[in-house]
Amino acid sequence: MNKQVTITLLTLALLAPFAAAQSNVSATKKWAWGENIGWINWRNANNGTQGIVIDGTYMKGYAWSENVGWINFGNGTPVGGQHYANNNASDFGVNIDPSTGHLFGMAWGENIGWINFDTAPTLINSNQHARLDLQSRRLRGHAWSENVGWINLDHNQHYVALRCPADFNDDGVLDIFDVLGFLNAFSAQHSSADLINDGIYDFFDVQRFLSLYSQGCP
Numbered sequence: 001m002n003k004q005v006t007i008t009l010l011t012l013a014l015l016a017p018f019a020a021a022q023s024n025v026s027a028t029k030k031w032a033w034g035e036n037i038g039w040i041n042w043r044n045a046n047n048g049t050q051g052i053v054i055d056g057t058y059m060k061g062y063a064w065s066e067n068v069g070w071i072n073f074g075n076g077t078p079v080g081g082q083h084y085a086n087n088n089a090s091d092f093g094v095n096i097d098p099s100t101g102h103l104f105g106m107a108w109g110e111n112i113g114w115i116n117f118d119t120a121p122t123l124i125n126s127n128q129h130a131r132l133d134l135q136s137r138r139l140r141g142h143a144w145s146e147n148v149g150w151i152n153l154d155h156n157q158h159y160v161a162l163r164c165p166a167d168f169n170d171d172g173v174l175d176i177f178d179v180l181g182f183l184n185a186f187s188a189q190h191s192s193a194d195l196i197n198d199g200i201y202d203f204f205d206v207q208r209f210l211s212l213y214s215q216g217c218p
Helices: 003-014 120-126 176-187 203-215
Strands: 025-034 038-041 062-065 069-072 094-096 103-109 113-116 131-133 138-140 142-145 149-152 160-162
Touching: 103 142, 176 203
Parallel strands: none
Antiparallel strands: 025 038, 025 149, 025 160, 038 062, 062 069, 069 103, 094 103, 103 113, 113 142, 131 138, 138 160, 142 149
16 A cells, blocks of 8 residues: 555555544535536535545435435445445445545435446446545546436546644645644544544644645645
């Protein structure tokens, strides 16, 4: 596993306290396109508290389409701990291969049925399979629904990306308001400021935030 992939997966783990109650999808890059259903919003379900969370090995939460309603990506508790088995109605969802970023598994649309994200067997040769690009921190490729066709994750401008961890107020701009947001959360001992994820609010969390801030956003 290369250094960049390791950093990305560690960042996903560090976002876990925030993701427990809030989507970690970018506020500005949150759209996928269904060829027959239009735009799908991966972030804003219930003001973001039930939007999609992209974890280290699986996804959870809901996406929303104005034309077909809710799409369920999993409940966040795969029976095996790492991946949804997708063999019954209680253990389904979209998984991530942490070594390659390839997506596999199924999402469920309340009005459109199953959406298959395991498109590598048919699309990998054309590099159009559904995947998490671990270096650019965005989704790429296509998922497939028997009922509504292709879901495009590969648009150059409108796509689904992870929020930048240093963009603390999640407005798409890295500035002093992110520093103030972190300091306010740190002072209030809010879980989003526990960047080391050790249950303690101390210098190491501040150091981690400053490091992320200095790295900037893609």
